Amino acid sequence: xxxVLLLLAQIAGILVVARLVGRIIGLFGQxxxxxxxxxxxxxxxxxxGWIAPDVxxxxxxxxxxxxxxxxxxxxxxxxxxxxxxxxxPRHLRGRGHTALLTSHASIxxxxxxxxxxxxxxxxxxxxxxxxxxxxxxxxGAAMSVTAFPVLxxxxxxxxxLKTRLGAxxxxxxxxxxxxxxxxxxxxxxVARAGDxxxxxxxxxxxxxxxxxxxxxxxxxxxxxxxxxxxxxxELSQDAVAFVVFFILASALVTERLGIHAVFGAFLAGAVxxxxxxxxxxxxxxxxxxxxILFLPLFFAFxxxxxxxxxxxxxxxxxxxxxxLVAVAGKVGGSAIAARASGLTWRExxxxxxxxxxxxxxxxxxxxxxxxxxxxxxxxxxxxxxxALATTLMTTPVLERIxxxxxxxx
Amino acid sequence: MRxxxxxxxxxxIPLLGLLGVLRLGEHLRAPAAVHGAYTLTLAAPGxxxxxxxxxxxxxxxxxxxxxxxxxxxxxxxAGLELRGRTDAGTLxxxxxxxxxxxxxxxxxxxxxxxxxxxxxxAWLLAGSLRPVPCDSCAPVPIAGVLPRHAAGAxxx
Numbered sequence: 001x002x003x004v005l006l007l008l009a010q011i012a013g014i015l016v017v018a019r020l021v022g023r024i025i026g027l028f029g030q031x032x033x034x035x036x037x038x039x040x041x042x043x044x045x046x047x048x049g050w051i052a053p054d055v056x057x058x059x060x061x062x063x064x065x066x067x068x069x070x071x072x073x074x075x076x077x078x079x080x081x082x083x084x085x086x087x088x089p090r091h092l093r094g095r096g097h098t099a100l101l102t103s104h105a106s107i108x109x110x111x112x113x114x115x116x117x118x119x120x121x122x123x124x125x126x127x128x129x130x131x132x133x134x135x136x137x138x139x140g141a142a143m144s145v146t147a148f149p150v151l152x153x154x155x156x157x158x159x160x161l162k163t164r165l166g167a168x169x170x171x172x173x174x175x176x177x178x179x180x181x182x183x184x185x186x187x188x189x190v191a192r193a194g195d196x197x198x199x200x201x202x203x204x205x206x207x208x209x210x211x212x213x214x215x216x217x218x219x220x221x222x223x224x225x226x227x228x229x230x231x232x233x234e235l236s237q238d239a240v241a242f243v244v245f246f247i248l249a250s251a252l253v254t255e256r257l258g259i260h261a262v263f264g265a266f267l268a269g270a271v272x273x274x275x276x277x278x279x280x281x282x283x284x285x286x287x288x289x290x291x292i293l294f295l296p297l298f299f300a301f302x303x304x305x306x307x308x309x310x311x312x313x314x315x316x317x318x319x320x321x322x323x324l325v326a327v328a329g330k331v332g333g334s335a336i337a338a339r340a341s342g343l344t345w346r347e348x349x350x351x352x353x354x355x356x357x358x359x360x361x362x363x364x365x366x367x368x369x370x371x372x373x374x375x376x377x378x379x380x381x382x383x384x385x386x387a388l389a390t391t392l393m394t395t396p397v398l399e400r401i402x403x404x405x406x407x408x409x
Numbered sequence: 410m411r412x413x414x415x416x417x418x419x420x421x422i423p424l425l426g427l428l429g430v431l432r433l434g435e436h437l438r439a440p441a442a443v444h445g446a447y448t449l450t451l452a453a454p455g456x457x458x459x460x461x462x463x464x465x466x467x468x469x470x471x472x473x474x475x476x477x478x479x480x481x482x483x484x485x486x487a488g489l490e491l492r493g494r495t496d497a498g499t500l501x502x503x504x505x506x507x508x509x510x511x512x513x514x515x516x517x518x519x520x521x522x523x524x525x526x527x528x529x530x531a532w533l534l535a536g537s538l539r540p541v542p543c544d545s546c547a548p549v550p551i552a553g554v555l556p557r558h559a560a561g562a563x564x565x
Contacts, residue, residue: 101412105419112423115430122437125476129442132434140427310475333419340415378475 006059007067011297013059017043018296029395031150033359036296037388040303046381050309060304072301075294076364077265081247082286083148083361084269085279087174099168102337103175106355107144109333111183113325114143121318125379134191138374141183142366142383143326146176147359150391154354154398165347165402168338169354176355181266184365188259191372206257211267214250219271226273235281243272243282260368295360302363302384305370310378311385319382326386327393330356350402357394362387441498443525444474447534447553470534470553472500481521483538491521498525500536516540523551531556 021042022035042048049056060068118136126135151173152161160166189203225242229235247268254264272278311319331352338348366383369375375383447470473480474495481491481502493502502521506514523536532555537548 101416101419104416105423108420108423108427112427112430115427115434119430119434119437122434122439123476126439127442127444127474127476128439129444130439132437132439133431136431136434310478310480315478337415337419340419341412376475377473377480378478 003064006061006064010059010064010068010300011071011293014039014043014296014300015293018299029399030392031153031359031395033150033295034388034391036299037302037359037363037391039296040299040301041306041308041384041388042303043300044303044306046303046306046308065301065304068297068301068304072294072298073261075290075298076367077247077251077261078286079290079295079298080262080265080364081269082283082290083177084266085272085282086149087177087270088274099171099175101341102168102334102343102351103172105337105340106146106172106330106334106352107176107179109337110143110326110329111140113329114139114141117143117322117325120321121379124318125315125376127376130374131190134187134374137183137187137190138369141180141187142362142369143329144176144183145180145358145361145365146173146330146355147357147361147391148173148177150357150359150394151354154357154394158398164343165350168343169351172334172351172355177361180361180365181263184368185259185263187374188263188368188372191374192258203258207254207259210253210257214267214271222271222273226275226278229275229277229281233277235278240282240285260371262364262368299363302367305367305377306381306384307377308381308385310381315378315382319385322382323386323389326358326390327356330390346401350398353394353397353401356390358387359391362390440474440477440495441525441527442474443479443495443498443500443532443534444472445532445555446471447532447555449551449553470551489519491519493521495525498527499523500525503541506540514540516543516546522548529557 018036018039021039022032025035025038026032043060045056048059115136118132118139121139122132122135151169155161155166155169161170185207189200189207192203225239228239247265250264250268251261252264254267255261272282331349334352334355335345335348338351339345343351363384366375366380366387370377370380449468449470468484471482473482477494477496479493479495479500479502481489481493481500481504483489483491489504489506491502491504493500495501500521500523503518505518506516518541520539520541521536522539523534526533526535534551534553534555536552537550539548540546
């Protein structure tokens with residue numbers, strides 16, 4: 001039985017610290033999400049557990065973390081549904097060769113650099129229970145992800161959505177998102193193949209079959225939901241309950257198939273009818289609860305798993321290399337491709353900077369990697385710092401190379 | 410044509426490079442895995458410094474591993490946390506004893522040495538704990554087992 005008082009105290013403490021740090025970091029022009037990521041680390045063994053171990057152990061005793069973990073996982077499943085729901089296929093169409101080349105290059109360049117880095121990190125930070133292929137593919141996927149929601153918010157805040165740069169950035173981030181989740185699904189299958197009772201080709205086959213059924217039969221079936229909403233003019237409670245059931249069932253299937261539950265939730269969101277009434281109503285009902293309650297819990301749980309003390313000695317140098325490679329791959333790859341497809345160098349660097357925002361998406365991928373056992377605790381801590389650094393640097397760097405005044409000119 | 414060439418240069422060539430990296434990495438060797446939550450099957454404290462609940466039968470010894478670096482945790486929140494390295498299945502780690510030490514304990518830290526033998530059914534840990542500095546203290550033998558299906562799962 002959970003200690004309800006302790007769980008309530010944990011949740012309350014997390015929410016207060018997350019809002020507080022979010023507000024403080026907002027004073028420096030950073031998005032709230034950066035503050036919440038930081039709050040998670042502050043509440044973990046890296047800071048609170050280090051400066052006040054007794055207080056930390058009293059607030060987060062190891063035996064209690066299972067409940068916090070369960071809440072954070074449920075939140076993550078619903079958040080990934082929203083990510084899939086907000087994925088608009090119109091972002092992917094009609095952008096021509098600029099978006100095609102830039103988005104593919106902005107994935108493959110950091111992916112290649114991540115895999116190259118894996119050659120150096122595998123003997124140093126992994127072990128022989130993980131295949132090099134799974135490790136390298138994971139490093140590549142983790143390096144190539146972009147935080148679509150943060151990027152979209154930044155573009156909107158700066159009035160860049162209607163510009164050429166904004167249009168290309170949105171298209172690239174959407175392609176990156178879909179590609180990163182597909183790649184991660186492949187990594188999950190490869191990583192779990194050794195332990196699973198079913199052979200690798202059957203696991204791949206199962207995942208592909210499930211995706212195909214979702215994208216065809218289930219999508220067609222969900223069109224009925226559209227008709228019900230059209231008839232009634234609103235999304236009823238029964239319909240919302242059905243959507244919740246659908247999300248959980250899809251998450252359950254992908255977890256059972258050997259990949260992570262988040263893939264099922266993402267797929268459930270991606271196949272929902274693209275009707276403003278449905279997506280708008282679902283976002284209205286889920287969004288605030290997600291942003292105010294569940295995401296801070298997820299950040300806190302990530303922080304509780306992050307022990308910066310594991311990075312010591314020459315591992316700090318490797319941590320710097322991880323951050324450099326992440327920035328070089330994403331910024332450089334996107335900028336060069338953007339220039340090659342007709343954007344100016346300034347637009348190219350701005351695009352690269354925007355694409356370098358990893359934020360929450362990176363933390364989701366890292367937690368999946370740690371759950372799968374593909375990355376070690378020390379590498380997890382390094383990658384969390386990389387996610388934080390790349391997200392933190394976006395606003396000031398963009399301000400410098402693409403000032404708002406220049407965008408209005 | 411220019412776009413096709415750009416695409417080949419910026420996407421095609423890196424993709425080939427990626428395939429090359431994956432092939433190259435197949436020959437790499439990482440340190441032997443020892444991580445996981447072992448259940449102690451032998452714990453004979455016999456030493457006042459090691460009389461805590463971390464050295465009793467049935468207690469758990471959790472090894473987290475990052476390459477050759479290991480973090481060893483014995484017992485619950487008030488247990489021992491040791492850091493060290495592993496090389497070819499041999500572990501060496503050390504760390505401080507808890508602040509509130511039992512009477513009769515003169516040591517201030519603990520040294521841990523063990524080997525992990527990996528069999529198809531389970532991973533077997535055999536080693537010892539020794540309070541330091543303490544010339545008169547004998548190493549306390551410990552042994553643990555990690556069923557194969559759980560190997561590596563919990564410590565990560």
